[in-house]
Amino acid sequence: MQQMWGSERRRTAISRAALSVPARQALADRQLPPERTVLDYGCGRGDDVRALEQLDCRVVGWDPYYRSDAPLVVSDVVLLTYVLNVIEDPAERRETLQRAWELASTLLVVSARLTWEKSKVRGQDFGDGLLTSRQTFQHLYGAGELREYVEQITGARVVAAAPGVVYAFRDEGARLSYLAQRVVPDAQWLASQDTASAVSAVVDFVERRGRAPRLEEMPRTVAEFVTHFKPGQLKRLVRDAADDQKVAEGAKQSTLNTLLYLAVELFNGRGPFGSLPVSLQQDVRTFFSSYREACQRADRLLLKLRDDGYIRNAMNASRAGKMTPTALYVHQRALERIPTVLRLYEHCASIAAGRPEQWTVTKLKHQGRAVSWLHYPDFDTDPHPRILFSYMVDLKTLQASHTSYANSGNRPLLHRKHEFLAPDDPDVPRYRRLTEAEMRAGLYERPHLIGTEDGWEAELLRCGRQLRGHRLVRRTGTHE
Structure with a gap:
């Protein structure tokens, strides 16, 4: 050797x-x-x-x-x-x-x-x-x-x-469990110190997942407190305490997540029902008439990735992200809020070529099939964050490319940060106020100039403005 x-x-x-x-x-x-x-x-x-x-x-x-x-x-x-x-x-x-x-x-x-x-x-x-x-x-x-x-x-x-x-x-089961973890992350269970808090943890699971958990899905700290209940007793307690609307929303989300998982699994090789993680087996049993029906629906979802019109309509209907003439841009925090077919789009690229360890915004092209992960390290603190790198995967060729801006003296930057997030994100009001102030000041009158650091700084000078955090103020020494 x-x-x-x-x-x-x-x-x-x-x-x-x-x-x-x-x-x-x-x-x-x-x-x-x-x-x-x-x-x-x-x-x-x-x-x-x-x-x-x-x-x-x-x-x-x-x-x-x-x-x-x-x-x-x-x-x-x-x-x-x-x-x-x-x-x-x-x-x-x-x-x-x-x-x-x-x-x-x-x-x-x-x-x-x-x-x-x-x-x-x-x-x-x-x-x-x-x-x-x-x-x-x-x-x-x-x-x-x-x-x-x-x-x-x-x-x-x-x-x-x-x-x-x-x-x-x-082991094929280990591979499928890893895929499930990436597509449907394990839910965090509420802490349990006694029977009452354990029942509350089960109620929380039912509201989020849309179904009751099996005993082997529960953390040991929860299972130990609820195993003494008679058959049907725990079910009645949970049914009486759970919010029906939340349960319905949880069921809808679990159905979509299951379809997403099965579609991703086919992209990388689908196994028999018994090889699925226990939680996903239970989701299939609860929300579909059979494993076959679930797979057929997932296959149809995967086929829709080839339909430009369908993808464009899904992007236009998305409740999160910024739509441009060529792509949808979505912040990492809002990714789970976009339509399932678009989540599948992003997951297929990540399974094929790997998702970067660090990234902030994903770009989903609707002309062609390519996914980019863009990293803006200071997105939360910089009112106009600068890009550090982009990593792009072409789903037709599976070729990947990486562009670093670390040594660039005139990096691209973002505007209208609120548009990349879900509408109910807690930071949206603050970001929107800044955008509105910048529009009133005339900073967006020349959009072809403001996409880079130098162009943006020139427009700030022209308009006599400067930034203090996420506030736009008059530049020192200027008068209107």
Whole structure:
């Protein structure tokens, strides 16, 4: 194994002050619980191993140069972090991925550098990549290429967790549970200290989900307080306490979420009913006549993604987001408020090529099929936030591209922030007041000039205005 990994590859092992993006993603996705064993295969200097140890993970690291004496044992989760891209021999690359898959009993997390990072890599063409001046190699992957490559070698259905990070699951049920977690996040149960608060927690679940929970869906702290009820007794208590309107709304939302999940699942490979997470099985039983009917309705929803007219109408009817001549822009906080077919649109792109770890606004094109995630780090504090980066996935080609504005001296910025949110968002009144003040001051009279920092600042000067937080005031030293 030492010979298979070229000696110069050790130079690609960087020191990290924090967890790598793949390890952080797996942790955020709850794929590294304390009971699982973790192997960092090709761990380099071992920074992820040390950081995960501090988080009480049962982790070991192996590396052909830095930790060649560490034992290689089958583990629940194997991290193959930025290893494949530094191997210049395609046969060795394949063998390394196969070996990592053999060592993973539950999940293999694979990450690699992507083609949009080419500007950061200086070198000359060598094989299917670049040879740098330090005699290191880099094969940069397309987002879709990495997922397809891991699927080809492992034979597993692979899910893109983030740009350049994919998950290959051993167990189909685990893959479906992960998809369900992304599409229908687990609801937070109310805390329970006694029987009364446990019943209140069940009532809250019924109002949000539109149906009663099964015992195995309940947290132990709730289940322990309600198991003594006779059959039908808890049902009557909950029925009398629940708000019928909230239950109806919860049922509607659960129906739509189930369709969304089944449509996303088909995009990535649908399994039998018994493989679904327990909560989704119960949703199907409650809100549909059969699993077949639910799947048929989900298939029709997926087909509607191809209908330009239907997508445009859905965008026009959306209760959240800003509609432009080419796309719908929606803030992260409002994403669940857009029509289900548009949520499916965004989810398909995220499953195919990965959703960035950080983003603020998603852009859904209605001319063509492409999704962009735009990051405005200061959206909440800056009245006209500047963009940091955009990550775009073309759903027709599954090609992804990344544009960074970190070093730009004249970045694009946002106006009319309230339009990106849902109407009942608590920040909307404040943002709308600012927009109205800017309109009265004449700042939007030349819309072609205000889309960038320099143009916006020039218009503020022309109109004799300046911003103090989310307030527009007269510029010091100017008079009307």
